[in-house]
Amino acid sequence: MEGRQRNGVAPVGTVPSEEPEAGPGASDLTRRDFLGGSTAALVAAGVAPSVGHDATAPTVVQQAVPAAPRTAIRLTVNGVEHAFEVEDRWTLNEFLRDHLMLTGTKLGCERGECGACTVLVDGSPVYSCSTLAVWMDGKSIRTVEGLERDGRVSALQQAFIEHNAPQCGFCTPGQLMAATALLERNARPTADEVRRALVGNLCRCSNYNAIVEAVLAASGSAASTGGGE
Amino acid sequence: MRAFVNRNARSVEEAVALAREATLAGRSVAFAAGGSDLLQLMKDHIPSRAEAGEPDVLVNLKGIAGLDRIESAGDGTLRIGGLVTLSALVGNALVRERFTALAEAAETVATPQIRNVGTVAGNVAQRPWCWYFRNGFPCFKAGGDRCFSAGGENQLHAIFGGGPSYIVHPSDLAPALVALGARFRVAGPERERVVSGGDFFVLPRQDALRENVLADADVLIGVDVPAPAAGTRSAYHKVMDREAWTHALASAAVVMVMDGDVCRSASIVLGGVAPIPWRVPEAEALLAGERVTAELAREVGTAAVAGARPLAKNAYKVPLTRRVVERTVLALAARA
Numbered sequence A: 001m002e003g004r005q006r007n008g009v010a011p012v013g014t015v016p017s018e019e020p021e022a023g024p025g026a027s028d029l030t031r032r033d034f035l036g037g038s039t040a041a042l043v044a045a046g047v048a049p050s051v052g053h054d055a056t057a058p059t060v061v062q063q064a065v066p067a068a069p070r071t072a073i074r075l076t077v078n079g080v081e082h083a084f085e086v087e088d089r090w091t092l093n094e095f096l097r098d099h100l101m102l103t104g105t106k107l108g109c110e111r112g113e114c115g116a117c118t119v120l121v122d123g124s125p126v127y128s129c130s131t132l133a134v135w136m137d138g139k140s141i142r143t144v145e146g147l148e149r150d151g152r153v154s155a156l157q158q159a160f161i162e163h164n165a166p167q168c169g170f171c172t173p174g175q176l177m178a179a180t181a182l183l184e185r186n187a188r189p190t191a192d193e194v195r196r197a198l199v200g201n202l203c204r205c206s207n208y209n210a211i212v213e214a215v216l217a218a219s220g221s222a223a224s225t226g227g228g229e
Numbered sequence B: 001m002r003a004f005v006n007r008n009a010r011s012v013e014e015a016v017a018l019a020r021e022a023t024l025a026g027r028s029v030a031f032a033a034g035g036s037d038l039l040q041l042m043k044d045h046i047p048s049r050a051e052a053g054e055p056d057v058l059v060n061l062k063g064i065a066g067l068d069r070i071e072s073a074g075d076g077t078l079r080i081g082g083l084v085t086l087s088a089l090v091g092n093a094l095v096r097e098r099f100t101a102l103a104e105a106a107e108t109v110a111t112p113q114i115r116n117v118g119t120v121a122g123n124v125a126q127r128p129w130c131w132y133f134r135n136g137f138p139c140f141k142a143g144g145d146r147c148f149s150a151g152g153e154n155q156l157h158a159i160f161g162g163g164p165s166y167i168v169h170p171s172d173l174a175p176a177l178v179a180l181g182a183r184f185r186v187a188g189p190e191r192e193r194v195v196s197g198g199d200f201f202v203l204p205r206q207d208a209l210r211e212n213v214l215a216d217a218d219v220l221i222g223v224d225v226p227a228p229a230a231g232t233r234s235a236y237h238k239v240m241d242r243e244a245w246t247h248a249l250a251s252a253a254v255v256m257v258m259d260g261d262v263c264r265s266a267s268i269v270l271g272g273v274a275p276i277p278w279r280v281p282e283a284e285a286l287l288a289g290e291r292v293t294a295e296l297a298r299e300v301g302t303a304a305v306a307g308a309r310p311l312a313k314n315a316y317k318v319p320l321t322r323r324v325v326e327r328t329v330l331a332l333a334a335r336a
């Protein structure tokens, strides 16, 4: 898998294990900017992976690979129109995260088995890891970055905060998008309808009860307490 | 993923032509509908067609107008376009009402996200989910000359119709479609043809490399399901090793034409247990002209698995399948 391979050759050994200090006087570089920037710089400088490599193994010389086919597409992402020349092989996830830098959408399994990558395509939840960017021509995409309005999080996001729906938070953007689609279709779902709508979103922290509670709370439904049914 | 070219087809003819053109130019080609199966294979560098290898060209079918419709023909035949999504099928009132097994089958597929992109044609034509095939073993299904499950980890494999490959057909729609008498409409370089459910799926002993009759440039344009006779009811029951998001360990699509509490005729097709949707005529025959009692349902279940040949690690599927058939028949007879 391309993503995996890229992770595999990333210069892991050179990424600092400590986050930059955020004390007074520290630059306001975020962790993401720092890691993103340093990794990009290393890749650009052609730093070869050294970790775990046999020194006697022949050096892999990067052949001049013919450019991968690209296609110009137009699409709307969170209300903003984009014209972009995408590689035909990019997944929607790759396009959003690596090229539009919308890293709120996560990549977990990269095979339709976790839901962390869920975004809305024309209002319907879809796994962004399992569709191609080139197929999004003319479509309207919504990601977690598009949920807030005028700097305020959505009612659903607020309910997630109040009900401690995120634990590690990795599944949260996907859960939010699947639940957003549900509430747009069905403003007052039952707990069971919430569970059915979120069946395609795993939470590795297993915080399902809090997630269902949060969605019910955001829907204004009375039955927002108690996990099981 | 390896680099490839995406070509958007605007019509069935164009899709067939693009596929042929690519094949003649020595490039491997795959049709893409929702991509929910195809892209997983491509990411893992597993051939989407045994003979062709990884695709150089994707012919994207999603832009073909009209193939995403569900229509009722004058004679009551349900005409389902190949690009109809599983979500659309689940949400269609006519399908739910008159072709219930099909709606129930679609509803058991994976998750809402996959049903939102996954299509009827892609569901029927999806490649096997055998763990050897999906993990890159050079088995028959990948163009190799062996089935690793035969003497290996065959917990999820076939108890009927196996050999030389022991995959199970992964589609949930397929058993329901076959039980409902669906015909498969195929467009190819020659003329359009209509293939019965019995002929569309191919056993490994006929051709170990493929699961159906679709040739490289054949597009499955849709399925036609004949109008059900008066008194027809149908159901699909699927057993999984968890509540959702996975293929069947065993499933049954049952269609019964009822006259009061007497069953005039029945068709029973099993999923998850054979390399094709597996029809069990002996079990069907037991129901014809009979009142459906608990006793009879038990006999029908027993008859359904009479021909089972389990492998070393999947004998559990025999009683499981027997009970799936028994309870589905009984529940259907009791359904108003």
Ligand SMILES: Cc1cc2nc3c(=O)[nH]c(=O)nc-3n(C[C@@H](O)[C@@H](O)[C@H](O)COP(=O)(O)OP(=O)(O)OC[C@H]3O[C@@H](n4cnc5c(N)ncnc54)[C@H](O)[C@@H]3O)c2cc1C
Binding pocket: A111, A112, A113, B030, B031, B032, B033, B034, B035, B036, B037, B038, B039, B040, B048, B061, B082, B086, B108, B109, B110, B114, B117, B118, B119, B120, B121, B122, B123, B124, B125, B126, B127, B170, B171, B172, B173, B214, B218, B219, B220, B221, B245, B246, B247, B248
């Ligand atoms: C995690 C996971 C769980 C799943 N669980 C289930 C399940 O429980 N039950 C189930 O039935 N399926 C399951 N699936 C398979 C799922 O991919 C299919 O259900 C889906 O319907 C495939 O449709 P698609 O349009 O996305 O197919 P695609 O991926 O586009 O195509 C699948 C195959 O069919 C071919 N094809 C597509 N359309 C045509 C056409 N019109 N003519 C000729 N060939 C065509 C493609 O070339 C490809 O080889 C699961 C998949 C995943 C990833």
Ligand code: FES
Binding pocket: A106, A107, A108, A109, A110, A111, A112, A113, A114, A115, A116, A117, A118, A127, A128, A129, A130
């Ligand atoms: S990353 Fe897409 S489903 Fe897991």
Ligand code: FES
Binding pocket: A165, A166, A167, A168, A169, A170, A171, A172, A202, A203, A204, A205, A206, A207
């Ligand atoms: S909060 Fe950790 S995976 Fe859901």
